[in-house]
Amino acid sequence: MNVNEFDFELPEHLIAQTPLKERSKSRLLTLDKNTGETGHRTFEELKEFLQPGDLLVLNNTKVLPARLFGVKADTGAKVEVLLLKDNGEDRWDALVKPGKRIKTGTRIVFYAPGEETPILSAVIEAEGEMGQRSIRFRYEGVFLELLDRVGQMPLPPYIRETLDDKDRYQTVYAQHQGSAAAPTAGLHFTQPFLRQLEESGIRIAYVTLHVGLGTFRPVSADTVEEHRMHSEYYVLPEETAALIRETKQQGGRIIAVGTTSARTLETAARNAEDIGCLEGSSGWTDIFIYPGVELRLVDALLTNFHLPKSTLLMLISAIAGRERILAAYREAVEREYRFFSFGDAMFIY
Structure with a gap:
């Protein structure tokens, strides 16, 4: 068909x-x-x-509040990360934007609103197709609690309005x-x-x-x-x-x-x-x-x-x-x- x-x-x-x-x-x-x-x-x-x-x-x-907005640790360039699959040991499959610019070895840091010190960091460990990456997180504390502080709901791309609740x-x-x-x-x-x-x-x-x-x-x-x-x-x-x-x-x-x-x-x-x-x-x-x-x-x-x-x-x-x-x-x-x-x-x- x-x-x-x-x-x-x-x-x-x-x-x-x-x-x-x-x-x-x-x-x-x-x-x-x-x-x-x-x-x-x-x-x-x-x-x-x-x-x-x-x-x-x-x-x-x-x-999960799986959409994360961070910056490259070396340049401060904005990066968007969408977590897709938990592979254990703080490793995740994710979609990354802009995909072409985020290479293996890139370190990304994430800030909670109003804070000046990042509470999460991640390193790109492998590259896949169409923006897919394998990433590994570094942090102190409980990952899901930190994710709730920095992450947003991953609404589909056809929804352009902000979700209040x-x-x-x-x-x-x-x-x-x-x-x-x-x-x-x-x-x-x-x-x-x-x-x-x-x-x-x-x-x-x-x-x-x-x-x-x-x-x-x-x-x-x-x-x-x-x-x-x-x-x-x-x-x-x-x-x-x-x-x-x-x-x-x-x-x-x-x-x-x-x-x-x-x-x-x-x-x-x-x-x-x-x-x-x-x-x-x-x-x-x-x-x-x-x-x-x-x-x-x-x-x-x-x-x-x-x-x-x-x-x-x-x-x-x-x-x-x-x-x-x-x-x-x-x-x-x-x-x-x-x-x-x-x-x-x-x-x-």
Whole structure:
């Protein structure tokens, strides 16, 4: 398949620049994956499409304040660093700007607001492609505490507005730090709404997938099949695996909240001989789901609206078919839904 088959026209004014005042007041486009029938609701009406015994699976990763602004120690030139992957021993994979000028051996220092002494320093240890670098930090104290003082939320490049409350780029159930981007389908949930769902018989479980480099890289291949995903770390707890097994045995649906949850579930499913034998697991996944790739575990998906020609658009097309997805997107554009991270939601069932 040609990547251009997943293109669509999106007016720039539909790209949501800021979150809504209330998380759960977004709009919800519903899509029947078998018939293509669409509906237009509010997010809180999602509960009308869920049934007792269904299992909602949410990604509880927590976004690091991973965008750092520092200076070269020798010249004072400004440098931007986006942390992507923790390799242990204070070594990270990162994207660096300006990439061409930041060579191996460069030392970068970072200051907390209002302070004259740097609290973090880093040395470039290796160079990769397209601005990627391997860096090693030096500091005194607790790294995550220092990072919280100097770092900013790594908002996607299409968001140009300043985020006043950095917690709005975290889900209300975020727990395990490690992501370079939020699992944005979960941003619509509030704790009271989650309790309402549980009280109505909907079960809730969690996985963790730390979003990394793949989120920031476009598809550069001409055909879908040629594209290769970057690896991201995931955890499927045994408690969640047990709930999945029980739900499937009782005829309930597995509903992934977000493409990251879907990728985690499908990775775990491929590592099991049979869903009835599914066990907790963890590791690295580079799974790429697109039309023609069978989903073994995910029955329905709650998601936001995605970029043209993106791997995320290809993933949801694997669930409902490319033609139905693009038709639904045209309808969303006509009705002026809000797109991308802070935008409206879509439920594919």
